[in-house]
Amino acid sequence: MAAVPAAVLSLTLAACGGQSEGSSDTGSGVSGEVVSDGSSTVEPLTAVAGELFKEENPDVNVSVGTAGTGGGFEKFCIGDTDISNASRPIEAGEKKICEKNGIDYTELHVANDALTVVVSADNDFVTCLTTDELQTLWEPAAEDEITTWDQVNPDFPAEEIELYGPGTDSGTFDYFTDEINGEEGASRSDYNASEDDNVIVQGVSGSQYALGYFGFSYYEENADTLKAVEIDSGDGCVAPSAESAQDGTYTPLARPLFIYPSKAAVETKPQVSAFIDFYAQNDDSIAETAEFIPLNEEQQATLEQAASELTGS
Amino acid sequence: MASIGAVATAPLRARKAGENSPASIGFLVTLWVAVAVAMICLLTLLVTAFVDGYPRLDGALFTRYSSRVIPETAGARAAILGSMWVIGTTALLAIPLGIAAGVYLEEFADEQRWYNRLIEVNLQNLAAVPAIVYGMLTAGFALAIGLERRVVLAGAIALSLLILPVIIITTREALRAVPAEIRQGSLALGATPLQTVWRQTLPSALPGVATGTILALSRALGEAAPLLLLGGLVFVSYDPNGLMSGFTTLPIQIFSWTGQPQEEFQELASAAIIVLLGLLLLMNALAIIIRNRYQRHW
Numbered sequence: 001m002a003a004v005p006a007a008v009l010s011l012t013l014a015a016c017g018g019q020s021e022g023s024s025d026t027g028s029g030v031s032g033e034v035v036s037d038g039s040s041t042v043e044p045l046t047a048v049a050g051e052l053f054k055e056e057n058p059d060v061n062v063s064v065g066t067a068g069t070g071g072g073f074e075k076f077c078i079g080d081t082d083i084s085n086a087s088r089p090i091e092a093g094e095k096k097i098c099e100k101n102g103i104d105y106t107e108l109h110v111a112n113d114a115l116t117v118v119v120s121a122d123n124d125f126v127t128c129l130t131t132d133e134l135q136t137l138w139e140p141a142a143e144d145e146i147t148t149w150d151q152v153n154p155d156f157p158a159e160e161i162e163l164y165g166p167g168t169d170s171g172t173f174d175y176f177t178d179e180i181n182g183e184e185g186a187s188r189s190d191y192n193a194s195e196d197d198n199v200i201v202q203g204v205s206g207s208q209y210a211l212g213y214f215g216f217s218y219y220e221e222n223a224d225t226l227k228a229v230e231i232d233s234g235d236g237c238v239a240p241s242a243e244s245a246q247d248g249t250y251t252p253l254a255r256p257l258f259i260y261p262s263k264a265a266v267e268t269k270p271q272v273s274a275f276i277d278f279y280a281q282n283d284d285s286i287a288e289t290a291e292f293i294p295l296n297e298e299q300q301a302t303l304e305q306a307a308s309e310l311t312g313s
Numbered sequence: 314m315a316s317i318g319a320v321a322t323a324p325l326r327a328r329k330a331g332e333n334s335p336a337s338i339g340f341l342v343t344l345w346v347a348v349a350v351a352m353i354c355l356l357t358l359l360v361t362a363f364v365d366g367y368p369r370l371d372g373a374l375f376t377r378y379s380s381r382v383i384p385e386t387a388g389a390r391a392a393i394l395g396s397m398w399v400i401g402t403t404a405l406l407a408i409p410l411g412i413a414a415g416v417y418l419e420e421f422a423d424e425q426r427w428y429n430r431l432i433e434v435n436l437q438n439l440a441a442v443p444a445i446v447y448g449m450l451t452a453g454f455a456l457a458i459g460l461e462r463r464v465v466l467a468g469a470i471a472l473s474l475l476i477l478p479v480i481i482i483t484t485r486e487a488l489r490a491v492p493a494e495i496r497q498g499s500l501a502l503g504a505t506p507l508q509t510v511w512r513q514t515l516p517s518a519l520p521g522v523a524t525g526t527i528l529a530l531s532r533a534l535g536e537a538a539p540l541l542l543l544g545g546l547v548f549v550s551y552d553p554n555g556l557m558s559g560f561t562t563l564p565i566q567i568f569s570w571t572g573q574p575q576e577e578f579q580e581l582a583s584a585a586i587i588v589l590l591g592l593l594l595l596m597n598a599l600a601i602i603i604r605n606r607y608q609r610h611w
Contacts, residue, residue, distance in 0.1 A: 035463070035559065037544060040572070047548040048381040054550055063559045064548035065463065066569065075544065080461065196572050198579075221574035289382055291575075 030271040031059035038065070038072025038085030039171055041215055042257050045111055046085050048290040049279045056278070060271045069171045070094070073260075077103050082265035082272045086258045087113070087171035104263040106310045108276075108303055110283055112293040114216040114240040115176055115253040117229040122208040125149070125156050128230040128237035131180060131252065137161070137211070139181045143188040149209065157209075163191035164200040164212030176213055179252040201226065216240055217291050246296040257292070266310055273311045280307030362590070366583030374584050378550040379566065384577035389585045391549040392566035395465075396534060396592075398553045399562055402469035403476070403533050408526055411477050412515075415484025415522075420510050440478040447475045448539030455543070463544040466556040471539040476529035483525025487518035520607035524600045531596040535589065537564035563589045 036046050043066050050062025067075065069086045076084035077098040089107065090098075098105065117134065119126050126149075129137075133152050136142060149156035166173045168185065178184040194200055197214045204212040205225035219228050219240070230237035233251045244250035259279070265272045279286065280303050287294035295303060377388030418436075422429040451471035455462045491514050499509040515522075537545075540562060547569035549561045563585055570582035 033559070037463075037546075043547065044381050044573075050548065051380060051382050051550060061551040061559075062548075063463075063546045063550075065544050065546045067544055071544075075462075080463075080544075197574065198572065201574075218574040221576070 029059075030057055030274045032061075032269060032271040034060060034062045034083065034269075034272050034275050035081045036062070036064050036083035036085055036259070037067045037075050037081045038083075038260075039069040039087040039257075040066035041087040041113065041171060042085035042111075042259065044217075044290045045257065045286060045292055046083070046259065046279075049275070049282070049286045052282065052286065052289070053275055053278045057271070057274065060275065062275065068169060073098075076105070076260065076262065077101055079103060079262070079264075082262055082269065083276075084260040084262075086260060087255070088175060089258065090260065102264075105260045106263065106306060108259050108261065108280070108306055108310075109256045109295065109299055110259050110279065110303065111257045111287045111290075111295065112242075112245045112299075113255050113257055114245040114250050114293060115172060115179075115213055115255060116216050116219040116240045117211065117213045117231065117253075118204055118219055118226045119211050119229055120205050120208050121225050121227050123227060126211075126227075126229055128232055130232040131234075134180045134231075135182075137163075138165075138177070138187055140186050140188055143190050146188075159209045162203070162207050162210035163188075164203040164210060165191050165193055166197065166200070166214060167193040167195045170195060172213070172215060175255050176253070216245070216293060220291060242293045245293045246299075261310065263310065273313070276307055277311050277313055280304050359590075362583045362586045364583075365580050366585075366587050369580050369584035370587060374581075374588065379548060379570075379581075380550075381548070384575055384581065387577070387581055389563065389566055389581070389588065391552065392561050392563045392585065393588065394552050395549065395560035396562040398465045398558075398560060399468045399472065399540075400530060400534050402465055402556060403472040404526075404530055406469055407473040407476050407480055407529070410473070411480030411526070411529075412484050412522060414477075415481045415488065416510060416515065418481070419485045419488040420514065421506070436478050436481055440482060443538075444475055444536050445538040445542055447471050448542035450474060451539065452543055461557070463546060463559050464557045465553055465560050467543050468540050468545065468560060468562070469556075471543060472533040472536060475536065475539060476533050479529040479532070480526055483529070484518070484522050487521025487525065488514060490521060491517045517609065520603055520609070523607075524604045527596050527600040527603070531593050531600075534596070535564055535593060537562070537568050540565055541568070563592075 034050070036050075043064050046062075047064045050064060053062060054060060064085070065072070065081075069088055072081070072084040072086065073090060073094040074097075075081050077094060078101055084105075090105075117129065129152075137146055137152050146152065146161070148158050148160055150158040152161075165176075165187075168187075173187070174184050177187045181187060192200075192203055194203075197218045200212045200214055201218060201222050204210045205222065211229075219226055228240050230239045231250065231253055232238070235249075238244050238250050240250055240253070245254040248254065261272065261276050266276060267273075283300060283303060284294050294300075373386050374388045375393060376390055377386060378391050379389065380387035418429070418432065422432075424430065424433075448471050451467060451474065452462055454460075454470070455467045460467055495513050495517060496509055499513045500506070504512070545565045546559050546561050547565060549559060553560045567582050567585045567589065570578040570585065573579070
């Protein structure tokens, strides 16, 4: 939340000045549409970028859809969209379709996320879980077997566990199962699944013996009713935070978020090229405004480099 | 011919004999409990929506776009205008087609023909097909003719397909309620079948047709699934300006907002729900007024 006031101020000022003058004072003078679709996790980021970009370029309309990472690539690879938002890298099958249709693209890493394992704020026995304990709890073999906390760790009480998590369509589910259970999509299925993370928030905060997982921003917004579990992947317990996600210590649940601009769109549509430049140069403030974990310096340099190579500016 | 009132009260009197039996009292109690549960759920939803959304129910809701940067003053302008564009286009597509099809099937089609019977059976089934299937159908259709899927026209086609069976069926019901004597009188005076339909039957059936059509449109207004499947956008910061423009609608926007972690968006979603409910009530009220004012009894 800390980043919001500054952004609000600059936006309000820009709004006051921009309304009457129109596009004449912005110099770049680009206009048209920028169409993006894809991951609902990345949507807020691209939406903020679009909103801030519009303040400088009122004639450009940036629109964002939430078809999911896979659904986004489906449209992207037939040329329906200019930019695809993704919470995981493009997969081999998707690459092939893009290739077949002659869609060339660049992968831009634009923000970080920390998948956060949460328990209720009333939970007084869990502060840290090892990745092995998480696997014991979530692997397919745990179904109907691991039902009480003492089965995960003998120090925990013999109380029944209530599990919450995202549904199988979610990129968060794909990433978590891949990192924890070793295979994408492999998970026990006897948990309360919801595509709406707010449902998981309510479920976990309502019970002392509940556990769930989702993206970091949902934890940040609900830090008063939830407790983030520290993760131990062999080098000690690390709490999820902006810092630990940036410096790579929050393994294995820190993940990169991407946008995939189409090269053809960048070359033929000046507004897409200008938007990518804006996105890369202001990525830090965009991420903070959207309440995402920004890139570290090295990642930021890589992004700017890749973006300028793409747009040729 | 007996008056409507007499017909309506007849079954009541006939029921009187068994009215005090334990079974019938038990049944009555069950009915009341069912009604009460439904009403309490509905009321809870309405009250929570009003309590959460009331502070955001201001001018900004109608004049400002959705904003990630300042959710405190964001509005649903793009969604409200988007809903109007899509529903307007849906009405233009579905109403003439639906009424024409209803008139053909009721007044002109030969029911002995196998193809007319096939249409008849399919219409009843189509009215019960889940909304998302029409979204998939339209997505495939749009891809085949090279139409972009996320535009107003594609959304309107999906919603038109969705409500077409309902419009056709209500049109036929309304036409069926027009007494045969009116048609016979018109024909006897030398009018052609087409003139009879155009000047006598259809105008007499219009209140019923209008009621059904408005109810169908209000269903389309509340529909999110087929539009989401077509790739209805969730972040739009411009007014739709034509059939080929990208759009978002109120249900899509509400769906998207309720999934956000920020409290402001939950409140905004509640405010948008109130607007959507208001629009739906308005349309349903219009349907009732038209029915009560213009409906004729023969």
